[in-house]
Amino acid sequence: MKQFLIFTVKTLVLLFLLLVVLDFLYTTVYLQSSNRGKIDYVYNSAARDYDVVILGSSRANNHFVAPIFAEKGLKTFNYGMSGGHLFEASLLLKLMVERKYKIKNVILETDLNLSNEKRDDGVSSRFLPFIHDSKTICDHFSKETDFNELYYVPFYRYVAFDSKIGFRELYKSARRETTIYLAHLGYYPLGNKKGNMKNNISNLKPLRNKYYEGIKQLCEENNINLVAVMTPMCSNTKGLNYFEKVQNLYPEIHNYEKVVEGDQYFSSCGHLNDTGARLFTSIIIKDFFNK
């Protein structure tokens, strides 16, 4: 039995050493990567200048056509991330400020994502390779229930989110393979889809969201003009009074939910297609930048 216990302890030590070595290897590779997604594109960057930075979920990523801003002479990048919540948008802005980005305006899509303060695992996991390297990221995750595992257990984060930051992503990062996420200045155009467009958001309730409050404060401290907007939904949506509730809670958020109407402009009920996005972007540029 003594022999077996020694063997077991040796195996466990071996496993622990492996976890430490793999953690170091993975983190080292991700610290060199800057062309896989918007998070590493910001994290591993030096200072950048922008007239407009766009933040939010897919309803920002697919709705604000960054190249149209550029055509109008506004240096812009769309940092909206599909599936992302305000948790991630807030952290991304913190990292930009930390890297001394000069940003004149932030357009923040602030509507459905106000209804929760949770993180989105798919998007937030992309920050995790840098959790030991960045105090900002570490602090941002510190209130999460699984923080101890994510921070203290070597390699845990790469196992828990293997589909996002596991071996496959590591391999592609090491080979410096590019993705579609950074094309078109970060804007991702959607095509037309067939089928009935309907959605039910009647159960959603806007919150006094701490991450939105954080973004407001950060913009104020850094002299960034914050433009918070609600973006369009298809007309066959139950519970559209949600947008009025948002307006009542935060009067400074501009309600642009109804500026593009008609199913021909939508790819799905919550997402404009490329034609709709171009129309919407033109309205936003005209109203806020007078161009």
Add this chain to the structure above:
Amino acid sequence: MFFNSFSFAIFLPIVFVLYWFVFNKTKSTQNAVLIIASYYFYSCWDWRFLFLLVFSTFLDYYTGIRIEKAKTELGRKFWFWLSISVNLGFLGIFKYYNFFADSFSQLLNGFGLQTSPLLLNVILPVGISFYTFHGLSYVIDIYLKRIKAEYNFADYSLFVSYFPLLVAGPIERATHLLPQVKVKRSFDYQKAKEGIFQFIWGLVKKVVIADTCATYANAIFDNYESMNSLSLMLGAVYFAFQIYGDFSGYSDMALGMSKLFGIDLLRNFNYPYFSRDIAEFWRRWHISLSSWFKDYLYIPLGGSSGGTAMKVRNTFIIFLVSGFWHGANWTFIAWGFINALYFLPLLLLKRNRSNMETVSLYWDLNSVKVFFSIISTFAITCLAWIFFRVKSIAEAFEYIGRIFTNRIFESQYLENERYNYEIIILILAFIIVEWNSRTKVEPISGRYSYLKLTLCLAAIVALGTYSDYKEFIYFQF
């Protein structure tokens, strides 16, 4: 509580410590630890079905004794058939009732009689097919006077409910397992070490091979209408490795952890994809089930002793029942039928026992023949797996039809945002490892065992699929 879950990683060491350090004085205390652990393990799935397990255990224990003690042949038969019918009755109600009711209703509808079947809203108790077969083999062996009835209820309970094999086998025999639980086990370092190696190799098969293949196989099978020929062929291959990695991985984990308690279980897989014909495949795949059907169905039906017609009939019966054992769906029956068709030429030509020795390859002409026989056996096995994986027989024919009619053999981007060919290297590496260790139980032991252990642990943590978790396939059977 899955073998590859965090909760099991806590459960197993606790049981190990209690078993060897606290309650190791006698065989009875050792058995008590394993019985309590087994019932706790089972209750983690659904505690309500514990009563079924306890009832099934008590039924077979009691009827076994009554069969042995019966003074008349009529009495023996009565207790025997009581046990058989109650056991199969439970299996029938929980696993097959809805299938029969639905199929009967469809048949009547086919004759123009509109009926809506009375379906039961029941959950299939996990492991029912496995522990029922344990009990059946025990009762049949007593009835046929192959073994004596077990009078110690605790020992018998452990035989039925032993947690490493409770939910997905291997299907044990009383002649093999009962003698082991009737004696006090002493700790054997070499056996325990082998057990750890086998458990770790099983984990590699499950989380690295099976779950990774499942990601790709699911993306292909769930969207087969839009897949090209290459993707469909790869989908069948990926599923073949998914089900092999999943089930043989589970079996390796079960056998490995059982060795930690000093108990040997029956081997369930013996590198089946290196088989040179389908008969050899069935001697190497799910061995405990194949041998169960051979001993308790094929031989009682007359086996190979009758004429050709009887042999053919018995072969089809055993394959159809084997298919049906896997699940209450026509696809499983079709899968069994196809395997019977594959087996038929070998049976008629009396070549079903021609590949008994370990397969080897050299640089000669005969090895080329052997190589192609392995490839062709694997190919027809993959074709049959399509029936096992799809939801209906019509879907299987559409899938296969599309392989031959689409004729596009290009890389394809799947719905899971991966290319169809991405894991071919992983599968080839797995095949090479399996080929090199085909004369052993697992590849880690032997020379450079620490190096191989390190590589396996690295593969588990770095290459395993965790965020897209998949249950063990055979738990549903």
